[in-house]
Amino acid sequence: MFMWKQWKKPKTKVRNLISLGVPQAKAFEWGNSRKKYCRIAHSPILHKTLDNSYWRSQGLKSLYNRYEFLRHT
Secondary structure, three states: OHHHHHHOOHHHHHHHHHHOOOOHHHHHHHHOOOOOHHHHHOOHHHHHHOOHHHHHHOOOOOHHHHHHHHHHO
């Protein structure tokens, strides 16, 4: 949700969705949506583009993996 909020303008949202591999028509449809941030954050389009592999490539670590490591140690 915070990434969607950070993009702010519809033009930026569309451009970033296209750069993440979303087809242009779908990117335009979701980028210009009037739905609230939380509703869009749970949409299938963001779940496919901003999945765990995206966040891992950005350098974020999984809290679940850390929990599992500490639990079994």
